């Protein structure tokens with residue numbers, strides 16, 4: 001299913017700070033609604049500049065305790081395969097931005113394995129372990145081998161990558177596995193773990209974040225209907241909603257009719 005198949009919404013905020021604050025408010029509302037509807041909520045986090053800015057805005061929000069943090073499952077869309085606590089790991093950066101400041105249930109915090117843990121340098125084994133954890137949480141009735149996440153966040157890279165799915169990379173062609181080891185990534189570090197397109201598309205809502213001039217070409221290219229292999233951001237969608245959250249600089253090359 002392509003992103004075009006489910007349609008998409010595009011919201012443009014003035015600048016990166018307004019984008020982060022408005023998205024934090026939107027995320028807290030979405031998760032509070034999910035907890036009201038089915039007791040728990042689930043979100044998939046993204047790293048990178050916009051992902052970290054969003055988490056910092058949640059941390060600073062006066063509304064952050066509108067959600068019950070102990071009934072929130074947090075997953076990762078991708079991770080840089082580095083030693084535990086490495087400052088370049090997405091999880092390390094998220095801890096600093098938000099996670100250490102809120103009362104999460106450690107059993108609901110689903111961290112992708114580091115490179116120095118039990119999988120010692122074996123990204124494939126680490127990916128398989130995370131896929132097993134996802135499948136266990138999906139439950140026996142799930143149509144996919146991952147939970148139907150309430151919100152899955154994706155930062156859009158300047159080359160249109162999302163999670164650790166890079167243009168023309170073989171990981172983009174994966175149709176069976178839900179998590180893969182990514183080797184030879186063009187952005188450091190070269191070895192990463194990533195959800196695959198089928199796992200991402202199982203989410204109820206997929207939100208793509210992009211701020212800044214350096215993202216304008218990627219946003220225009222993905223929203224112009226580029227091929228999935230050329231522009232991974234064009235390949236993702238949620239089963240209920242696909243929402244692009246931009247600032248004016250990132251939206252500056254979109255045609256006026258978008």
Ligand SMILES: O=C1O[C@H](COP(=O)(O)O)[C@@H](O)[C@H](O)[C@H]1O
Nearest residue numbers: 046047048049050155156157163
């Ligand atoms: O390396 C990564 O990059 C992307 C985008 O990051 P940005 O700094 O260009 O916004 C991010 O979404 C991904 O999680 C991360 O591993």
